[in-house]
Amino acid sequence: MIKSFFKRVFSSGSDETAVTPEQQSDAQHLLEAGDQGNAGGQQAGLAADEQDGPREKVTIRREWLEPPNYRELYHAVTHLYEQASQTEAMLTRLKLQLADNLQNVDVLTAKRVNKYLSKAEHDIVDLTYFLDKTDQATMDIYREFLLPERIEQLNLFLQERCLMIYETSKGLGTDYKAEIEQFFDALDMTITPTFFDEFEQWREEVLKRHAQEEQHSKDEQEQPSAEAMLKISKEEVENENIQQIDHYLKQALQSPEIAREMKGTLLFSFYGFSKHEDLLKLMNRKEVNDWASLLVEQHPYIFYFLNNLDYPMTQFLTSLVVTTEIEDSFVYYNDDELTAFKAYIVDALEKLADWVKEDKDRIVLDFTDQFQ
Numbered sequence: 001m002i003k004s005f006f007k008r009v010f011s012s013g014s015d016e017t018a019v020t021p022e023q024q025s026d027a028q029h030l031l032e033a034g035d036q037g038n039a040g041g042q043q044a045g046l047a048a049d050e051q052d053g054p055r056e057k058v059t060i061r062r063e064w065l066e067p068p069n070y071r072e073l074y075h076a077v078t079h080l081y082e083q084a085s086q087t088e089a090m091l092t093r094l095k096l097q098l099a100d101n102l103q104n105v106d107v108l109t110a111k112r113v114n115k116y117l118s119k120a121e122h123d124i125v126d127l128t129y130f131l132d133k134t135d136q137a138t139m140d141i142y143r144e145f146l147l148p149e150r151i152e153q154l155n156l157f158l159q160e161r162c163l164m165i166y167e168t169s170k171g172l173g174t175d176y177k178a179e180i181e182q183f184f185d186a187l188d189m190t191i192t193p194t195f196f197d198e199f200e201q202w203r204e205e206v207l208k209r210h211a212q213e214e215q216h217s218k219d220e221q222e223q224p225s226a227e228a229m230l231k232i233s234k235e236e237v238e239n240e241n242i243q244q245i246d247h248y249l250k251q252a253l254q255s256p257e258i259a260r261e262m263k264g265t266l267l268f269s270f271y272g273f274s275k276h277e278d279l280l281k282l283m284n285r286k287e288v289n290d291w292a293s294l295l296v297e298q299h300p301y302i303f304y305f306l307n308n309l310d311y312p313m314t315q316f317l318t319s320l321v322v323t324t325e326i327e328d329s330f331v332y333y334n335d336d337e338l339t340a341f342k343a344y345i346v347d348a349l350e351k352l353a354d355w356v357k358e359d360k361d362r363i364v365l366d367f368t369d370q371f372q
Helices: 002-010 026-039 071-086 107-123 136-145 151-172 176-186 195-220 234-238 243-252 256-261 279-283 286-298 300-304 313-321 335-356 360-371
Strands: 055-060 093-098 228-233 266-271 324-327 330-333
Touching: 055 071, 055 107, 071 093, 071 151, 093 136, 107 136, 151 176, 151 195, 176 195, 228 234, 228 243, 234 266, 234 286, 243 256, 243 266, 256 335, 266 313, 279 286, 279 324, 286 300, 286 313, 300 313, 300 335, 300 360, 313 330, 313 335, 313 360, 330 335, 335 360
Parallel strands: 055 093, 228 266
Antiparallel strands: 324 330
16 A cells, blocks of 8 residues: 555655555456566566575666666566565565766766666665665665765655565565664664664554545545546656556556446546657657557556547557558558457456456447447
8 A cells, every 4th residue: 555655755746656566456367467578578687696695786877867767677676576476485686786987976977866766766666675785886876875964864764765665575475674674784774672663653654644645535536537647758658667557557446346437537648759740650659669568568458448539549559559550541550460459458358347247248349449
């Protein structure tokens, strides 16, 4: 529950939320394709180090700072979480290192590194847990670029990180106190005898505040939004970040009743690209195709939730995945690709139909009719 509001409570208002294994609802069977897709093909740039237990390594590169690129960090942590969830072997930890051109940087660049790592830690909330606390280079980076110097900032900073570690540890079934103690040891800090009692009290206050905010939100909104317009930035596309839609679908899949209420409500659009860029050029951008392909691979049932009344969203999303041409305002898809694509989506929609207890044929027909 905590992970769904980390960014709202602790950062500057971003409401993107990554769906993590322990947050899945009874609709877990709908996400199996996404879990498999997310685990494969995402480990480029990671190196294993088997000394004193398994390790992964990510090198922070200067070109990742602006615009921020968290792709390798996100994929690395996602892979480590999935691996830890599926095996009882020793946990794999993540080492960080800086590229040569980020060594001994000036003050301005140091601030850019701080901004990059701070946002990464907030957005990838399992990152703190998986950092290799025994690796000197990793913790030197953490101390130099993340740890606040002012004591009034340091206390809140440590509380937030302990909460992140707590949530990940609980999700994996590990000893959160041991993890937090290791975190403090790595920072050369001492835990007071009353620390964990005080932490539990603070955590309960955070949970209570979150519950009040959730209730307030429900009071303002008697039913799920009749329409959801998500605006996807160019930065999100380039980083293959689908967390906004992850968050929407996590809400939609809380129960069959909520799913039915949110049917046909989802619209999304892109911003940050050239205003003079026509639709066909946007559809053929590799980064857009990669983003859309990841979205459909992880959430093939998304077509149930797309709003085709206000905009032909099914055709739009399909055009981002299947090879498409536009001629005289008509859309033409590659026949072979479209056939395979439809079969993949129909299979997912049939599974969804069973779960939401709706007529399979009706749901499938609603999808295939969009191509008439």
